[in-house]
Amino acid sequence: MLRWEIHDVKFTGERRTCLARLDYGQKWIVSDVNMTTRTFRDFIRRLAQYASAQSIEVKYMYDGEQQTEQDTVLLRLENYREQRNGYDFQRVLKAYGISINSFWNTARS
Known part of the structure; x- marks a missing residue:
């Protein structure tokens, strides 16, 4: 089961820039300017x-x-946006340091 740690973030229709990280990694993913929470x-x-x-x-x-540690890497979703198909999940995962092969095996099942 996926565990969420939310620091006063309200998941409403407002447009505020958010940061997220998976499994307490050192890289944070930054929301895109056109994204709601x-x-x-x-x-x-x-x-x-x-x-x-x-x-x-x-x-x-x-x-x-x-609002993170000084040496933290920020992955801005705006850099992973494709013109027609939304975001390139494969590139985001690769930049985050997650094996592309395991991604595609999961995506196909």
């Missing part, structure tokens, strides 16, 4: 399923401050 939650849940993650941590990004 609800859309980001759904995106991260799907990504976590493909990655076989056990936990998701989500928090807001305040005033452009990352």
Whole structure:
């Protein structure tokens, strides 16, 4: 079962920049500017399923401050957007350090 750690994030229709990480990794995924918090939650849940993650941590990004450790890597979803098909899950997972082969095996089943 997937465990969520939510730091006062409200998954409503508002557009606020959020950060999320899987299994307490050092990389944080940053929501896209056109995403609502609800859309980001759904995106991260799907990504976590493909990655076989056990936990998701989500928090807001305040005033452009990352609110994370100094040496943290931020993966901005805007860099993984395709023109017609939404986001490139394969590239996001690869950048996060998750095996592409395990992703495709999970996606096909």
